[in-house]
Amino acid sequence: MAKTKKMLLMSISLVMMASLFLAGCGSKNEASQEGTPEKPVELIWQTIGTPQKDVDKVMAKVSEYTKEKIGVTVKMKMYDWGDYNQKMQVVSASGEPYDIAFTSSWAFDYVNNARKGAFYDLTELLDQHGQGIKDTVHPSFLEGAKIDGKLYAIPVNKELPAQKVFRYNKDLVDKYNLDIDSVKTLEDLEPLLAAVKKGEPNLYPLSAGKDFRFTLPLDLVNENMPLGVRLDDNGDLKIVNLLEQPEVLKNFETMHKFYKAGYVKQDAATATSGDEMKTGAWLTDLAHTQPFADALWSESNGYPVVSRPAEDPYVYNWSVTGSMMAISANSKYPEKAMEFLNLLNTDKYLRNLVNNGIEGDHYKRLGEDRIEYLPAKQENYDMPSFTLGNFFILDKLPSDPDNKWEEFQKFNDSAKNAPLLGFNFNGDKVKTEMASIQNVREEFYPSLFTGTVDPAVYVPKALEKFKQAGLDKVQAEMQAQIDEWKASKK
Amino acid sequence: MRKKKYRDAHHVSPAINVLFNIIAGVFAFICVYPFLFVIVISLTSEESLTKNGYSIFPEKWSFAAYEYIFKAGDQLLHSYGVTILITVLGTLVSLLVISLYAYAISRKNFSYRGFFSFIAFFTMLFNGGLVPTYLVVTQMLHLKDTLWALILPLVMNAFYILILRTFYSTTVPDAIIESAKIDGAGELRAFFTIVVPISLPGIATIGLFATLGYWNDWFNALLYIDNPSLVPLQSMLMRIENSMQFLLTNAQLSSSGQSLELLRTLPQEATRMALVVLATVPIACAYPFFQRYFVQGLTIGAVKE
Amino acid sequence: MKPIKNFIHHLNLNKVFLLMVLPGALWFLFFSYIPMFGAVIAFKDYRIGRDGFLASLMQSEWVGFKNFEYLFSTNDAYIITRNTILYNVVFIILGLVCAVAMAIILSEIVNKRLAKVYQTGMFLPHFLSWVIVGYFTFSFLSVDKGVLNQFLVWIGQDPVSWYSESKYWPYILVFLNLWKGIGYSSVVYLAAIVGIDKTYYEAAMIDGANKWQQIRHITIPSISTLMTILTLLAVGRIFYADFGLFYQIPRDSGPLYSVTNVIDTYVYRGLKVTGDISMSTAAGLYQSFVGFILVMTSNWIVRKFNKENALF
Known part of the structure; x- marks a missing residue:
């Protein structure tokens, strides 16, 4: 008895100490609304990419300019590709102050974090301080980025739709004199693959890794669920199961055939592609395109690459949210941050400074809107352009064609909107099921899509497991939300 | 005859000794082999790697990886410095705090030993998770972007404490301490003059573990360090590995063809392996140094008897 | 007032010891116990508010055990629980036996210099991350370029598609776990063996005990407390x-999930997109809680037999 009392007293004294410390840890909020050239405010900008040596130097230059223009200075914090997600999750959940952050469908997930309250609602701010963005950014971008009718981030104005193409290693196409114009579907590839395999028995002509996907006939509600609306939907917006679509089943069969014939490497289901791109030991694969992609690929691979469309371009939610900038819900200066984003997306000098670095240090100017990188750019300021804002005001490099941005504009205008553009699913009610479904997906997708397993056996198996994981419940919830969304749109 | 038997009991028989040598040797070889592999790969030319994959007899040797690393030299040297500093400082602080704590809870005349053993043990299982810890470190203790953020979070470890407590209670007889106290030494003095020398093998083991813990730690740097001049070696290495994995396995990025472009900004395979070598060799060389401590601890222990 | 007075008197009596544990206790307070309050997040639907973490936590809605449901709701729940427990049981038992055996072997090797070389070698795997170990297992097990398959073909056997045949994986994983861990854990036992009072052995030798008898009757009993404590601690976990072992080594291969999916990989896959911290905290809490119950029970049993060997 005495011992318990002793324990109790000791515990109480420790808890008291703890609460004393806790009391001292409340966050202080001082709201000073400066932001003039004399008294600028500092914006913290979190972004993804391998940290570069000269970031601070360039940001000092940026601040010099923005201080005069809108009364802000900028501090950029870069986190490496593999760290960004985790770091930003901790930063945002802990309420650590920052102002602007990179967000997307593939890193620091836009939809989930917006729903959790991580981002500032920009709908009104955009009207007040973002007129320039409204004028330049393609309206489909702003539409597709909305969640329940509210905008939480500014998409980077770049290629808008997603379109898959068949990519070919041109050297092999020429060597075997292949007719790549006739290929419209996966099945059409067969004679080409056969010809190359016959000539080069040690080469796997169809390059596929664990993320390999052929063209899908669905607009998926959520990349991680096998559910979506058919692209040729008649306006009903009926949710269907990906693994029950005839085109998909047929392609599974085709892939399995290819796999057995040795067109796909044996460990495709666990492989990460990359090596064969370096060596050129491949004939074809599928990739998302953008204007002048062939030139880009040829340059980064070091040998000629050509491509032919595999599907029509569509604007999806995920293609719109591929790269965006959000303002933190905790930001002390949301208006200033919005002004900055507006300037970044419309001001040619600022945007190019952020992208290319300092003239003379990182690049040399060749003409009015044409520049050439100096070695220091690669070494000390190698920034991922597509994460940093509007493409259309960027200076061109010597290898870029004159009509580069016009072609981008054409590509963007050519696209159709996918049926679910602007609808973002709220998974709160079914998050238990979604976690399980995600596991089933990872178990079956790589082997099915690479053709490693026989679809006749594994598709039913996968469907069964999806069902057990609660797919029906998720499907019902999705359909209900979509019906509501459809009604609200009318 | 008698003499021979006595010798036999000191050592295992020669046949068994050979057997033991074979078992330990083979296992040690299995353990060393991949490491040799790492060294070979770090010296393989990048083309042979993409063409043939890993091979212990590469087609073409190359020092390019090391040249690449040393050209970007200052970052590497900085990171070495940080790692060595936090390892040495951290291990010292850690050993001091842990050995005192463990000693107190190993003493039967400490009334709260049960309580303090329990609160240590409890932390092995329960923790508040990443976000609350992050808050304490950054907002209460204000350690962000300081070396202390790399040192303090690893100072204590319930596992080490409980091991050390066991060492104390099994190797240090109460009688010795009692006699020291009769001679007028206080608890603290008895600890430093008698207990520490006897338990040196145990303390050295914990010291070794703490050293490895600090040397291998990368996660605290990921959380708390933004300043590139404070990034330790392992963290540099893990950052590259993680980013590699992320870019390669991110479906959306890789199908856009963008990942390949981005991957080019990361070091190549041989370079990554060279970093592994550079991050491992110094600490592996420090290991025998710890073993010396075992021996020293032993001799001191023996003298005391 | 009396209990308080007693308490203060007691504190005074234990002054020196309390001083010794003070730095450590403060550390536990800051780095473990204060953050522990945050674990309530597992029972909340966490939303980020404008006034920092604590305020957000307060304002978030209580949802009871909803964040735990995904750990139990499906058929996978059975598989991941079974895999986690079975692997760990095997790891604990084999790990203990092998580490003690290796420690004894190393301590008995006549040439001490050689023993040190072996020991240093055994430590190396500890420095390689699972990602890198994964590259090596792949270079052994890859279907077309793998060393093992080349060997199988060379001796006239059919090559094996290692990354889709689940039957081999329990052995591979157990082997790799032992490979990586023995060097580390045998060091503890070796230090304990080295610390055994030499006079016991002298006495035994005078009594005519041979080496085996010495090991059985002196070495093992002397380190039994350590063995018990380390095993108890392992039971708690x-x-x-080990996420890396079960995720990186099998290369996240779907056909192997039935033998490689464990609680940690399941949680990772389920939450990697949403990054729901409430649900991940819930998983951790569940794992800790079960471990806690098991340790308390086994500690209680150990106490019944031998108070010295118990954790507390």
């Missing part, structure tokens, strides 16, 4: 699995 029986619901935790």
Whole structure:
């Protein structure tokens, strides 16, 4: 008895100490609304990419300019590709102050974090301080980025739709004199693959890794669920199961055939592609395109690459949210941050400074809107352009064609909107099921899509497991939300 | 005859000794082999790697990886410095705090030993998770972007404490301490003059573990360090590995063809392996140094008897 | 007032010891116990508010055990729980036997210099991350370029598609776990063996005991406390699995999930997109809680037999 009392007293004294410390840890909020050239405010900008040596130097230059223009200075914090997600999750959940952050469908997930309250609602701010963005950014971008009718981030104005193409290693196409114009579907590839395999028995002509996907006939509600609306939907917006679509089943069969014939490497289901791109030991694969992609690929691979469309371009939610900038819900200066984003997306000098670095240090100017990188750019300021804002005001490099941005504009205008553009699913009610479904997906997708397993056996198996994981419940919830969304749109 | 038997009991028989040598040797070889592999790969030319994959007899040797690393030299040297500093400082602080704590809870005349053993043990299982810890470190203790953020979070470890407590209670007889106290030494003095020398093998083991813990730690740097001049070696290495994995396995990025472009900004395979070598060799060389401590601890222990 | 007075008197009596534990206790307070309050997040639907973490936590809605449901709701729940426990049981038992055996072997090797070389070698795997170990297992097991398959073909056997045949994986994983861990854990036992009072052995030898008898009757009993404590601690983590071992080594291969999916990989896959911290905290809490119950029970049993060997 005495011992318990002793324990109790000791515990109480420790808890008291703890609460004393806790009391001292409340966050202080001082709201000073400066932001003039004399008294600028500092914006913290979190972004993804391998940290570069000269970031601070360039940001000092940026601040010099923005201080005069809108009364802000900028501090950029870069986190490496593999760290960004985790770091930003901790930063945002802990309420650590920052102002602007990179967000997307593939890193620091836009939809989930917006729903959790991580981002500032920009709908009104955009009207007040973002007129320039409204004028330049393609309206489909702003539409597709909305969640329940509210905008939480500014998409980077770049290629808008997603379109898959068949990519070919041109050297092999020429060597075997292949007719790549006739290929419209996966099945059409067969004679080409056969010809190359016959000539080069040690080469796997169809390059596929664990993320390999052929063209899908669905607009998926959520990349991680096998559910979506058919692209040729008649306006009903009926949710269907990906693994029950005839085109998909047929392609599974085709892939399995290819796999057995040795067109796909044996460990495709666990492989990460990359090596064969370096060596050129491949004939074809599928990739998302953008204007002048062939030139880009040829340059980064070091040998000629050509491509032919595999599907029509569509604007999806995920293609719109591929790269965006959000303002933190905790930001002390949301208006200033919005002004900055507006300037970044419309001001040619600022945007190019952020992208290319300092003239003379990182690049040399060749003409009015044409520049050439100096070695220091690669070494000390190698920034991922597509994460940093509007493409259309960027200076061109010597290898870029004159009509580069016009072609981008054409590509963007050519696209159709996918049926679910602007609808973002709220998974709160079914998050238990979604976690399980995600596991089933990872178990079956790589082997099915690479053709490693026989679809006749594994598709039913996968469907069964999806069902057990609660797919029906998720499907019902999705359909209900979509019906509501459809009604609200009318 | 008698003499021979006595010798036999000191050592295992020669046949068994050979057997033991074979078992330990083979296992040690299995353990060393991949490491040799790492060294070979770090010296393989990048083309042979993409063409043939890993091979212990590469087609073409190359020092390019090391040249690449040393050209970007200052970052590497900085990171070495940080790692060595936090390892040495951290291990010292850690050993001091842990050995005192463990000693107190190993003493039967400490009334709260049960309580303090329990609160240590409890932390092995329960923790508040990443976000609350992050808050304490950054907002209460204000350690962000300081070396202390790399040192303090690893100072204590319930596992080490409980091991050390066991060492104390099994190797240090109460009688010795009692006699020291009769001679007028206080608890603290008895600890430093008698207990520490006897338990040196145990303390050295914990010291070794703490050293490895600090040397291998990368996660605290990921959380708390933004300043590139404070990034330790392992963290540099893990950052590259993680980013590699992320870019390669991110479906959306890789199908856009963008990942390949981005991957080019990361070091190549041989370079990554060279970093592994550079991050491992110094600490592996420090290991025998710890073993010396075992021996020293032993001799001191023996003298005391 | 009396209990308080007693308490203060007691504190005074234990002054020196309390001083010794003070730095450590403060550390536990800051780095473990204060953050522990944050674990309530597992029972909340966490939303980020404008006024920092604590305020957000307060304002978030209570949802009871909803964040735990995904750990139990499906058929996978059975598989991941079974895999986690079975692997850990095997790891604990084999790990103990092998580490003690290796420690004894190393301590008995006549040439001490050689023993040190072996020991240093055994330590190396500890420095390689699972990602890198994964590259090596792949260079052994890859279907077309793998060393093992080349060997199988060379001796006239059919090559094996290692990354889709689940039957081999329990052995591979157990082997790799032992490979990586023995060097580390045998060091503890070796230090304990080295610390055994030499006079016991002298006495035994005078009594005519041979080496085997010495090992059985002196060495093993002397380190039995350490063995018990380390095993108890391992039992506490029986619901935790080494993520890298189960994720990186099998290359996240779907056909192997039935033998490689464990609680940690399941949680990772389920939450990697949403990054729901409430649900991940819930998983950790569940793992800790089960471990806690198991340790308390086994500690209680150990106490019945031998108070010295118990954790507390």
